[in-house]
Amino acid sequence: MKATVLFSALALAGSLGFAQNYPTAEQTVPDVMGWMKGFPPSQEKTLHASDGSFFEFPALRYSVNHMREFFPTRNVSSGNGKKYQLKTKLDPAIGNVTFTPWDSDKTMTFEESLGANYTDGIIVMHKGKIVYEKYPAGLKPDGLHAAMSVSKSFTGTIASILVAEGKLEPSKKVVEYIPELKDSGFADATVQEVMDMTTAVKYSEDYNNPNAEIWAYSVAGNVFRPADYTGPQNYYEYLATVKKLPDSEHGDAFGYRTVNTELLAWICSRVTGQGLADMVSGMIWKPLGAHYDGYYQVDPSGIAFAGGGFDLNLRDMAAFGEMMRNGGRLNGRQVIPEIAVNYIATGGSSDEYKATFAKGDYPKLQGWSYHNMWWITNNSHGAYMARGVHGQAIYIDPAAQMVIARFASTYYASNKYIDPLSIPAYEAVAEYLLNK
């Protein structure tokens, strides 16, 4: 049970330090390791969600491709409408693009970074075409993979669409949408503050602290919790227990707290009358013409895990990114309102946003900001990202007309330790494509 809770925690944001002597990406390819292989698999190769073994490295390299085989899930239908089409014109030279990892004096090629980052699948798109596509480990082109906190950006996109459509008012207080939270720390925060994770609530994701709120939150959402558990019955009941930080004001500082995403999904459900999986299906997946149904891990009340529970296909994720890069259009169809895309991509770049972000704990991400559940680089290319633990990413670079979609399963959870090998790599490929 403890290990399961730990997984839930790690799956959220992660803050593991560097660890030494882990086996390499090649050594930990799931087919090589043999997890869950055989009829039946041997006990030492059997992974369980109930004891957390499924998410210990390197076993997680198998599990990220098979989340629904461990948890209850709700389908995100792609429907029976017209599917998007993406052209492919591979440029193998991308693999040879070199970059210098942060804190290093040695260069590395883009292709070398894929192994160093335990990449499971990566697609680079340029001007709407797939120019690079690799599946080094476990993931199949027709498979699904855990998006981890990239899920947050899908929740933020849903909220941004609702704002664009005039159905959700970001300046309203949380309590106006969710009266159940009137006694919680969220009550007087605005919806926009929730979207930007600047709510001043007492909620720690410090895994080294046994009293951190992350533990109670994780148990509330865990279907494998003990039978005698009597705490909050689901994510939303947990949210009602969250207190305000003493001597703090909403809006002052960015603080990466996954509870904001659960709350945002709750607000969106109140507005639409639909659960998150159905909203993503109806507002994004079907209009996009996704090729594969996705799914959400659900809590004991059937509530989708908005902060980290979405699983989807890599090409579908690349197509989603390409649609974002194109002002909400793909294959000539307006998938989501352009106003929602602009709201995400350019609405969080003011000095005020940067100052708010700087109060968070991301010293390597100088000048960045966080807005509508997306990470805004504020670099000269106007790049912005969706990011998830263990290396999940969508990197959208408008200037370079480039989108990168990546699934991975590094032994690090936190992107703090993954960024040094990936952000400069993405920037280098963008420069290459810009000058091509």
Place this chain on the structure above:
Amino acid sequence: MKATVLFSALALAGSLGFAQNYPTAEQTVPDVMGWMKGFPPSQEKTLHASDGSFFEFPALRYSVNHMREFFPTRNVSSGNGKKYQLKTKLDPAIGNVTFTPWDSDKTMTFEESLGANYTDGIIVMHKGKIVYEKYPAGLKPDGLHAAMSVSKSFTGTIASILVAEGKLEPSKKVVEYIPELKDSGFADATVQEVMDMTTAVKYSEDYNNPNAEIWAYSVAGNVFRPADYTGPQNYYEYLATVKKLPDSEHGDAFGYRTVNTELLAWICSRVTGQGLADMVSGMIWKPLGAHYDGYYQVDPSGIAFAGGGFDLNLRDMAAFGEMMRNGGRLNGRQVIPEIAVNYIATGGSSDEYKATFAKGDYPKLQGWSYHNMWWITNNSHGAYMARGVHGQAIYIDPAAQMVIARFASTYYASNKYIDPLSIPAYEAVAEYLLNK
């Protein structure tokens, strides 16, 4: 926990007696009852697998449409190939076809029987066209529904295909395929005896007996079993514990024991190197051109629940039945070998098969037999069926060129109590279509 085990047991074969004063089909439509509705759902409307509440009538009327939201599952991909096409030419007069339920002296219309049987969805096909299609409760045309023991017939079809392809030898002993079972009661049974459920093993599905083997079997396969559980870790480890019935011989008598289906799937996996979900995908679902992915509930070792864990779309199930009726062909494609279809449809109709079946406990099914995990009526139309608890059915009537696919959620588990309202109804519609 106990209730969950009870569910697993009921989901297998069921033997509940008649119960009185249950609310009607109309009163128990899931949307009316409101289970899992709201954000979050109220506690009294929240259903759990871990405590079994999800499968108590009438809550099960919701759950049969949402099984993956309660359990870990494995996808059955329909692939990206060409989808089958079924023409529709509705004949509303079918609803007015009358029949006399068994043990009754009052006639009823076919449409009335749908309510009396708590039908969730039904399709009647005639000469390859959909002539009747209704979704009275909960199930949507694009939804999936639990097939319960109709799943067994899919396992039997996989085995029949492997026999037709020369990959599986039905006269061989179980132990030749599964050496791990050398000390079990199954060791010296033939594969055909497993396919026909005539193995003489000590295995009771009597839910009134606390020592019945069904309980140990259900716990072995339950992801929600207690953390301190130390018994068999999965369905296959359980099979190794099954003993032979004293003073009995394999092949002598039909005995409806779900363990045979798990064993058959195991044998097929050994032959193909694939799990059941992948076999059904590759050997049936993709070549059929199914419109929707299906899925299997899986045990704690990721093994598909072959005896009752398949969930699929109703039209896909009707198309599967139509393919069977057409000697394995649909839309001009040979989906499965004709020899496999004939093996199922006509291979179990000898007097010997009927005599073996008569030793089972199905006094209402005079002259029937059980063969390759299908129910053979041996009536003048050559009809045969796939059957699952709570009213799931595929009824294939070659003479009438008719296929009926039905999903339901009656308060009875056992078909013994459902047959009186359904078998004569199917026969009456077949007569109507034959004479149309």
